[in-house]
Amino acid sequence: MKIPNSIWTLLIGIVLTLASLWYGQNHGLLPSAASDEADLVDGLFNSMMTVSTGIFLIVEGVIIYCAIRYRRRAGDNEDGPPVHGNVPLEILWTAIPAVIVLGISVYSFDVYQQIGGLGPSKENTNPVATETRSAPGTAVAATLSDGQPLLASDPQSDGDNPADSEALPASVKVNDNSEIVVNVTGLQYAFIFTYPDTGVVSGELHVPEGRQVKVNMNANDVIHAFWVPEFRLKQDLIPGRQTELSFTPNKLGNYPVVCAELCGPYHGAMRTQVIVHTQEDFDSWMKQQQIASAQQMEQAVALASYTEPMGISSEIIPNDMHAAHHHH
Ligand SMILES: [Cu+2]
Structure with missing residues (x-):
């Protein structure tokens, strides 16, 4: 029994479609997706991968088929039939890519808009974050100068201390409930994260799962x-200009933060990590940081007042004294 060409075409089409759809979801090319934005970007990437796989299989399949089917036979030195163009075929292979490219354009534009690529969304109009962004050079010093973070708004005491929360500006209260604001400063060769609501400064980015995080960059x-x-997010940090990024982490874990702009000889070492906590763990981390920085401040003050008396106690380290005497 001879199977007609139309049936072959249909079968090959079905197999190609299934293979493309499968590979589009199982290419294994991307790291795990840990934010709502990553899921959107992956949807776009997987669609393009599906289409690309289909085109790759068709093109390579036709090349291999033709190389075998129409290969030169022994003793045959004739040319093939002279073919000059095929208008319907040319229209078809122009129209199909045009439709595909248009579809991908619309889809990618939609994803770009959803992840905030087209500028500030309605939730991003927050005057607090802009005012508290650190000026150049103050990021490291902020560890000590922001020594009174316990006086700042405390997300856990909102309920039991009404006087406290009433004293807070409305915009801060909105932040506590919806999005977390973090200021990040890039310098050779580190990222420094500051939480304007609490004054906490960290070398790693800590965020709670499931809440929108807005990062102001400088x-x-x-x-x-x-x-x-x-x-699946990347944004430049530019001197003298604030850039921003919003995302919603949706998977607990630690993920690398990498500097993706060649910034000097140690650019390759400019890495840190983002830690996605549960809301509870995030709150307790924040509390610990506030306590730690208050203690640091106390220690700094204590150290300053004990520096002079400590000079007397140098006899408790006789080895050092001994070594010092040999120098003379
Ligand atoms: Cu860098």
Whole structure:
């Protein structure tokens, strides 16, 4: 029994479609997706991968089929039939890519808009974050100068101390309930994260799962870039200009933060991590940081007042004294 060409075409079409759809979901090319934005980006990437796989299989399949089917036979030195163009075929292979490219354009534009690529969304109009962004050079010093963070708004005491929460500006209260604001400063060669609501400063980014995080970015020296592959997000940090990024982490864990802009000889070492906590763990981390920085401040004050008396106690380290005497 001879199977007609139309049936072959149909069968090959079905197999190609299934293979493309499967590979589009199982290519294994991306790291795990840990934010709502990552899921959107992956949807787009997987669609393009599906289409690309289909085109790749068709093109390579036709090449291999033709190389075998129409290969030169022994003793045959004739040319093939002279073919000059095929208008319907040319229209078809122009129209199909045009439709595909148009579809991908609309889809990618939609994803870009949903992840906030087209500028501030309605939730991003927050005057507090803009005012408290750190000026160049103050990021490291902020550890000590922001020594009174316990006086700042405390997310856990909102309920039991009404006087406290009434004293807070309305915008701060809105932040506590909806999005977390973090200021990040890039410098050669580190990221410094500051939480304007509490004054906490950290070398790692800590965020709670399931809440929108808005990151305001700035750089002290040269252009850096904040890149979290698992969030599928990347944004430049530019000296003298604020950039921003919003995302919603949706998977607990630690993920690398990588500088993605060549910023000097140690650019390759400019990495840290983002830690996605549960809301509870995030709150207790924040509390610990507030206590720790208050203690640091106390220690700094205590150290300053004991520096002179400590000079007398140098006899408790006789080895050092001994070594010092040999120098003379
Ligand atoms: Cu950098």
